[in-house]
Amino acid sequence: MMTGTLTGTLTETGTGQTMSVDADLAAIRAIAEAVPDPELVVVTVGDLGIVRDIRTGDGTVEIDVTPTYSACPATLAIELEIETAVNSAGYAAVVRRVLSPAWTTDWITPEGRTKLKEAGIAPPIARSDDDSGAVQYFSQPVVPCPRCDSHDTARLSAFGATACKAQYQCASCHEPFDYFKCL
Ligand SMILES: [Zn+2]
Numbered sequence: 001m002m003t004g005t006l007t008g009t010l011t012e013t014g015t016g017q018t019m020s021v022d023a024d025l026a027a028i029r030a031i032a033e034a035v036p037d038p039e040l041v042v043v044t045v046g047d048l049g050i051v052r053d054i055r056t057g058d059g060t061v062e063i064d065v066t067p068t069y070s071a072c073p074a075t076l077a078i079e080l081e082i083e084t085a086v087n088s089a090g091y092a093a094v095v096r097r098v099l100s101p102a103w104t105t106d107w108i109t110p111e112g113r114t115k116l117k118e119a120g121i122a123p124p125i126a127r128s129d130d131d132s133g134a135v136q137y138f139s140q141p142v143v144p145c146p147r148c149d150s151h152d153t154a155r156l157s158a159f160g161a162t163a164c165k166a167q168y169q170c171a172s173c174h175e176p177f178d179y180f181k182c183l
Contacts, residue, residue, distance in 0.1 A: 021056060024091070028061055029054050031089050035081045039074045039162050042119040045082065047112025052098055060092040066103045069164050069183065115171045116180055117146045122168065124182040143179045145170035155179075 002176035032054065033046025045051055045065070052106040053064040063082060067075040079095045086093035105124035108116075122143045142151050150172035157167040169176045 008112040021118075024054070025054050028063070028089070028091055028093070029087055031085050032063055032082045033091075034086050035078070038077045038081065039073070040116070040121075041069075042115050042121070043108075045078060047109050047115060048103075049107030049109055049112070050078070050103060057094065060094050061093045062085065063093055064098045065095050067100050068103050074153045079123075082148075103183070105180065120146050120176070120177050121165070122177055122179040124180045141182065143168055145173060145175070146177055147175050150173045 005034075018171040029051065032051050033044055035045045037043050037045060037048060043133050048068060050066050050068060051063065052066050053062075055062050063086065065079055065082060067078075075097075079097065083093050108123065116123045122145070125141050125143065143153050143155075144151055145153050145168075148170060150170055153168050154171065155166055156169050156176065159165070160167040164181055164183075165178040166181055167176060168179050
């Protein structure tokens with residue numbers, strides 16, 4: 001029997017199975033990315049784009065996760081939930097916090113942006129949406145209403161339900177809504 005290489009097979013698990021590394025990593029990624037964000041709930045960590053890399057380590061699976069807002073109190077909860085989900089599936093997982101490159105709201109997937117909007121949260125205005133070349137994210141952006149798409153909206157408060165959101169109100173449909181601030 002050939003030994004000494006991880007190529008193609010993961011080292012034997014406790015149950016004596018030998019599995020394909022690629023298939024395992026894909027399965028582990030799917031499990032990790034399906035974990036819901038504890039604050040936003042409507043989106044998963046996969047939607048946020050924060051699961052950066054998954055690889056086999058020394059008898060474990062290492063999962064690189066980049067926090068969203070670095071001061072976000074949900075960071076530790078997210079890491080624990082990912083570890084728990086992957087461990088529950090029978091893999092020994094270790095989450096590593098990777099701070100560089102820093103997460104930006106541009107990492108949110110198109111699916112994640114759609115889910116936010118459907119939940120009544122205006123998704124962050126993507127840098128790629130700005131064709132003026134001027135970046136003015138720290139001034140007040142024009143945030144389209146997630147319900148009626150009107151641009152006639154006004155900011156009520158710099159902070160919404162959580163620090164990463166601001167509270168807006170639409171002048172067309174009069175509904176207040178949260179805007180997921182750009183970062
Ligand atoms: Zn509206």
